[in-house]
Amino acid sequence: MKGAPEQEWNVAADETPQHQGGFRADFEVTTERGGPSYGEMIEQVRTFMDKVRYASPSPELADEVIDDLRKLNAKLDSTLVDEWTSPSGTRIDLPSRGNITLPPYEVLDGGPDGVDAVVTFRPFHLGGNGVAHGGHVAIAFDDLGGMAAALRVGRPARTAYLTVNYRSLTPLDTPLTLRTWVERHDGRKNFVRGTLHDGDRLCAELDSLFIELKPGQA
Ligand SMILES: CCCCCCCC/C=C\CCCCCCCC(=O)SCCNC(=O)CCNC(=O)[C@H](O)C(C)(C)COP(=O)(O)OP(=O)(O)OC[C@H]1O[C@@H](n2cnc3c(N)ncnc32)[C@H](O)[C@@H]1OP(=O)(O)O
Numbered sequence: 001m002k003g004a005p006e007q008e009w010n011v012a013a014d015e016t017p018q019h020q021g022g023f024r025a026d027f028e029v030t031t032e033r034g035g036p037s038y039g040e041m042i043e044q045v046r047t048f049m050d051k052v053r054y055a056s057p058s059p060e061l062a063d064e065v066i067d068d069l070r071k072l073n074a075k076l077d078s079t080l081v082d083e084w085t086s087p088s089g090t091r092i093d094l095p096s097r098g099n100i101t102l103p104p105y106e107v108l109d110g111g112p113d114g115v116d117a118v119v120t121f122r123p124f125h126l127g128g129n130g131v132a133h134g135g136h137v138a139i140a141f142d143d144l145g146g147m148a149a150a151l152r153v154g155r156p157a158r159t160a161y162l163t164v165n166y167r168s169l170t171p172l173d174t175p176l177t178l179r180t181w182v183e184r185h186d187g188r189k190n191f192v193r194g195t196l197h198d199g200d201r202l203c204a205e206l207d208s209l210f211i212e213l214k215p216g217q218a
Contacts, residue, residue, distance in 0.1 A: 034087030039094040046100065050123040096143070103140045105178065107147075114181030115148045119196070121172050132170040138162060140178060141194050141206040148180040149190040149210035157190055157210035170196065170203040180206065188212040 034041075057065065083089075091098030096105050105119035119140050127133030142162055149157035170176070180194035194206030 029092050030087075030090055031093040033085075034091065034098065038087050038091065038098060042094065042098055042100050046104065046122055046124070053124040053126055101139075102143055103136055105140060105144065107144075110147060110151055112152045112182075114179060115144050115151065117144055117178045118175045119144075119178045120175050121170060123172055125172060130172065132172055134164065134166055137166070137170055137196065137204050138164045140196070141180070141204070141208070144178055144180045145192040145194055145206055145208050146210055148182055148192050148194075149212070152182045152185070152190060153212045155212060157212045160189075160209040160211050162206070162208040165205045165207070167202045167204055168198075171198055174198060176203065188214070 087098050089097050089099045096102035103119050103121050103125055105117045107115060107117045109116040121132040121136060121140075125132050125136040127136075141164060142159055145162070146157055146159060177197045178194065180192055182190045183193045184191050188211050190210045190212065192206065192208045192210055194208070195202060196204040196206075
């Protein structure tokens, strides 16, 4: 991989065309890219974001943090690879496949009948008044709805529409049950429903359409 560092755990993506089917030709799942500490690195970044959300630093401390962050950013600069080679999104051993842009979830069960997951919105997912931002709830539904469609058809699918009905407040720092399933399908169209529960309480519902991508479709 051009520009990638020589590291034995940095498993390179193969060089076959990578954009077939919209996301990639082969969704190469690995638990090795990024090495054994990658999950903890992601966790520390999430924790930092949690603290930033609630921190009220003095000007001096803000300057110190900026200095530290510049150093950290410079460290990562020398390891940047393309989206297909990055560990983020392919580390199935980690919450949300190691993708830091997603709320952390664990898939308990997934197959053609749907996906069962536990998702925990973090302090940095705050919307207001101590509960989750609705946009973050939609992100969780988008990813796990897309997963339900992909697992049914065996190839990537893309969101055509996504409606979230917010039924009650979604708490932070609480393991929540998220379920998605393809309710019906018609050709390439997968109508995906979903629910998000805090115990017995329904927090939100998903009504969405995911279109199976044609081979080679961008
Ligand atoms: C190898 C194994 C794989 C297994 C892997 C398993 C592990 C899975 C792991 C991880 C899963 C991760 C999951 C991530 C999920 C995230 C997904 C996203 O966030 S995607 C980003 C946001 N979405 C966009 O940016 C789309 C933008 N829009 C488009 O690209 C197109 O509009 C697209 C592809 C959606 C449809 O375009 P067209 O050209 O392909 O198809 P046309 O002909 O327009 O539509 C097909 C049918 O759908 C209807 N349709 C399309 N859009 C509609 C809409 N908005 N409402 C109603 N119907 C719609 C049409 O009327 C048509 O219906 P008629 O066949 O004629 O009956």
